[in-house]
Amino acid sequence: MDIEQIWKGHQPETAGLPEVQGIAQLKPEQNSPLKRMKKLLIQNMVGVGICIGMYVCILYFFNYWQIRALIGITLLFTLWGLLSARQLYRSVDDDVLADNLLAELKRNRNALNSWMRIQMRVSAIIYPFSAAGGYLWGGVFASGKDVTTFMDKPSAWWVLIACVIILPPLGYMAGKWMFNKSFGKVIAQLDTNIGNLVVGGTE
């Protein structure tokens, strides 16, 4: 059997194909991991944007240097997180027009992995500040006292120390779990797609 002759000598059946009169009628399934990645990044940015709004409100309405310093540090990290997510979002070409698909898929997978890793590392440093800031703000807000009065009792200091010790690892683990739950699936799918391209050691 001459496979080249057979291949060139036939035309595929086009009956049953949707008659496309205009682009607007196309209904994509949106099941590409890159499209999913962009969608998740938008969700992430919306969530981060809401947090930034809350921090700004706290900074504006609670005029205590301790709260402003701690929440300010957290706000800076959150702003950086928003910018880095936006940068990653803009680098994703979900129309996959790259000349070298394998390199493009790897670039996206590595960029996402690296973004997640950096976010987690930096957050580990920031969590103690945000835990302390959150505790002070919560205490002031609930008690109606100022920071100095609220922290007057030794027990308030012990609770603050406990918050700074206990909450950061919990926040870190929760963040890791959330990342894996959302972006982890995208990375797994990208790995599968990369695997399909390099099966049999074609790299």
Next chain:
Amino acid sequence: MEEQEFLTQVKSCHGLILKLINLYAYSVTDRNDLYQEILLNAWNGQKGFRQEAKFSTWLYQVAINTIFTINRRTRPVSYTDSIEQFVIPVAPQTEQREEVHQLYAAIRQLADVDRVIITMHLEGYANPEIASVLGITANYIGVKLHRIKDQLQNILKAS
């Protein structure tokens, strides 16, 4: 490029694209979904089309990229029966139809990446072109093609 001009250009490349899609889609619904996804990606990304390149070549690249990027449905256990509905030879003689049917069935048994390599080769793409699309060295494509053809002949003989 205007929408109607784009669709006309796409229509002129139907055969080329459908041959590729038919090797990766396992039902008419899958085929139509994949076709629409490719069209949409091509439309959204037409700014990446350089006028000096052939439209068909560019669209072929978009089709390959789309096939290898979306979450395709997994291969069913038995799929060869569905090939008949996708393929008809130019002159629909029974013997020729059977050969086309066998060839499609054989190519579908290859690994995902091997299918695209042999398809591009059969469409007349040179090894460096295939290599640049897939991000593999041209030398490796030469070696790989040799193996794929052997594998294909073995499958065809067995069938």
